[in-house]
Amino acid sequence: MNTFTLVVGMCALVLVAGHHNKPHECFIRGDPHYLQFDGYDALDFQGRCTYIVSETSNFNMNNPPTDSFRVLVSNSLLPNHDDLTFSTAVWVIVHGHTVRLDMERDVILLDDEIANIPHTESNFNVTHHHPGYVRLLTSFGLEVELQKLTNANRKHKVWVRVPASYNGQLRGICGNMDGNDDDDDFLTPEGTVENDVTVFGNSWKQSLGLVEPIECR
Template sequence: MGTCLGSGDKHYQTFDGLKFDFQGTCTYTLAKYCGSAATLEPFTIDEKNANRGSQDISFLRVTNIYIYGYNISIYKREVGKVRLNGVITSLPVTLKDGKIRLYQKGLSTVMQTDVGLRVGYNKNWHLEITLPSSYYGAMCGLCGNFNQNPEDDMMSSNGIKVSAIMVWAASWKVQDRDPFCWHSCQENCLTCDESKRDLYGDDSHCGVISKAVGGPFRECHSTVSPENVFDNCIYDMCLNEGNKTILCVVLETYADTCGDHGVTVYDWRTPSSCDESGSWYSDETGGNGTNLTVSPIDGGDGHLHLHHCQVLWP
């Protein structure tokens, strides 16, 4: 049996006992079955880290487990609950005819499987992954290869042995739609705290872009994916301290793109308080809420990109 640990301000220990510290704030693959035996159930465990006040300190915010066709997400702040394929679900839960059991044990959310894989994560940022010996030598990721030799744990995702922890971790980065994440922050790194992301992601801000039921862009989603537009909107709003003129420009650009594809777009100006000029208006003042103008930047590829907007002061 082997155990991989992640705890506190991102202290790790692999299945083979290699200890290391890493403060990256992206999503990384911790443990993945990389063998070929048909008798072993494949799985992947990722973790998403986040900043905790200081740019020098990160902590584990969410654990994603992919097994038996499920995406099981355990969030730090959702005690007694998990997300099954994105849907918040109260514990306990039994899946796949008992092959997966999810339950709360004290401060920990626990997943137990019939193949012997056990994952426990508690609200004090402590993660514990336990594997049976049947997976011996068949693992990869930041938890190592589980062969009782810590000297060869630092294998990159393309199978090359590396000596630098940051290089090793960066090779196991998973795309997570977080433009603010970093592997190593020296100083003045861009950040956007979770409360601001929640605010800018609501239906009166960037959330209107991806709103499926009753949303103004709902008929466009299958033609022009809202994901990147939404992510870039959050990014712009964070960088510009919630300036709503930025929001109006992003929404107008998405609306125009949808229109170019012949897709019907419903009223988006009213819920987002954007006037016909693309500026934000305030009901309290009866006029524009800001006197800023926004210019998209030429990305050098023949297209204009709004995700790095310049704010021009008159």
């Protein structure tokens, strides 16, 4: 079994036992391109709403298991474009909390309350990993990192890193992380394989009970 240690304060350390337990990564960038956990080619999905990019198969919003999570990304139209989108925020639902990591604001939204960075809870913390980067790290090894937008750099980047122990236990736009680069990474919430990227992406749309951008309605 993997051992993880969460260090309270500015620094966080994940101790992973063994080479084969190296975390798997889903990478989201640009307008947006998604490099799935198992994929070698990025898929392009120009969704204009909020989507589940990764969650555990056992995730339950009303009674989530302690080792479960849901990660969502909110997209909006790029200024002066009617066909290109970019990610504006990342949402992490974990340990009974909902955390919003914002691409431009240097604070987080924790259960509808503004909190400064760094911020520490009993089972996760949020820190400035590097200048311009924000990272959420949980006690069980989930790591969500984003590169914040600046006036000089308008290209966002998001990383979702998950311990290898979750192999085959995930779903969402980032795929199921079963180690196979095949069609089973394009499963919809209903469990069917969808070869159309737009239909696949839209199947993971999630409102979060928020007022969505006009272009999403």
